[in-house]
Amino acid sequence: MHQPKALQRIVDVYFRDPAxxxxxxxxxxxxxxxxxxxxxxxxxxxxxxxxxxTDDDSEMTAKVFR
Incomplete structure (x- = not known):
């Protein structure tokens, strides 16, 4: 998967180590x-x-990622 350089750096720094x-x-x-x-x-x-x-105890839903 091709990713922009900035995103790839975040992945490398924060998510490469399985621990x-x-x-x-x-x-x-x-x-x-x-x-x-x-x-x-x-x-x-x-x-x-x-x-x-929300303040009136209702709930709003948003799909963030797919």
């Missing part, structure tokens, strides 16, 4: 709204959906 990567199963929540996060995520395969809880 720094984690595979997650479908349906796994990786982030919570207003939660603490100190990780960088790269979706290699599959898709990622994002959900936003």
């Amino acid at each position: 720094r990567t984690t595979a997650v199963k479908a349906g796994t929540h990786v982030l919570s709204q207003d939660g603490y996060n100190d990780k960088l995520y790269w979706v290699k395969k599959g898709e990622l959906s994002g959900y936003l809880n």
Whole structure:
């Protein structure tokens, strides 16, 4: 897969070492709204959906990657 140089550098620095990567199963929540996060995520395969809880307790959904 051809990637721009800047993206390839990020992949090389952050994701080449298997000890720094984690595979997650479908349906796994990786982030919570207003939660603490100190990780960088790269979706290699599959898709990622994002959900936003609003002040009126409704939920908005957005397809982030496909």
